[in-house]
Amino acid sequence: MIRRIAYIFACWFCFTLVGLSHGIKATRVDGGLGIVVVYDDGSPVSFSEAKVFAPGNDEKPVLTGNTDRNGCFMFRPDTNGIWKITVDDGMGHAVTEAIQFKGMVFVPVQTASTMPRRYGVITGIALIFGIFGSAAFLSQFISKVKG
Numbered sequence: 498m499i500r501r502i503a504y505i506f507a508c509w510f511c512f513t514l515v516g517l518s519h520g521i522k523a524t525r526v527d528g529g530l531g532i533v534v535v536y537d538d539g540s541p542v543s544f545s546e547a548k549v550f551a552p553g554n555d556e557k558p559v560l561t562g563n564t565d566r567n568g569c570f571m572f573r574p575d576t577n578g579i580w581k582i583t584v585d586d587g588m589g590h591a592v593t594e595a596i597q598f599k600g601m602v603f604v605p606v607q608t609a610s611t612m613p614r615r616y617g618v619i620t621g622i623a624l625i626f627g628i629f630g631s632a633a634f635l636s637q638f639i640s641k642v643k644g
Contacts (some may be wrong), residue, residue, distance in 0.1 A: 502629055521590040523582075531571030534564060534584045540569030552578025558643045574598040623642040 520537035534542040547570040548558035564570045564584060574580050577599050578603040 502633070511574065521584075521586065521592045523592045525573065525594065525595040525596060526569065530573060531569060532582055532584070534568040534570070534592060536590075541566065542584060542586050543568055545584050547586075548583045550581040550583070552576065552580060555581065555602070558583075575581075 521534060521542060522537065523532045523534045527535055534545070536542060542564055543566045545564045545568075547562050547564055548559075549560035549572050551559045560572055562570065570579075570582060570584060572582070575597075579595050579597045581593055581595050583591060583593045
């Protein structure tokens with residue numbers, strides 16, 4: 498039983514390490530007319546689906562397209578307000594960036610910060626230890642109760 502749990506944990510841990518390079522982030526292009534999207538390892542999110550949402554309309558995109566080979570997507574706003582660009586690579590990674598447009602002036606919009614990847618890994622490991630620790634405790638408790 499202990500070996501089986503150790504084997505499952507070792508497999509989970511190895512698969513988690515393989516998946517660590519799959520984060521995605523976006524940075525604004527100078528001037529604010531677009532974004533460049535890259536993975537955590539710095540490689541571009543090439544030819545991925547991009548959607549632009551107009552101010553006050555978060556459900557239906559007003560523009561769709563693809564990033565170029567460098568992960569860049571550009572657009573030209575026609576009204577003032579906060580525009581949102583969503584890029585999805587089709588493999589479970591997506592990012593949304595907001596740009597505030599006021600005439601020819603682009604104002605940075607403070608977006609909600611995400612938890613750093615290392616904290617997510619630590620949380621995942623703690624969760625796995627908690628689940629397996631609880632299972633081990635319950636199995637020991639049940640075996641003592643049964644005699």
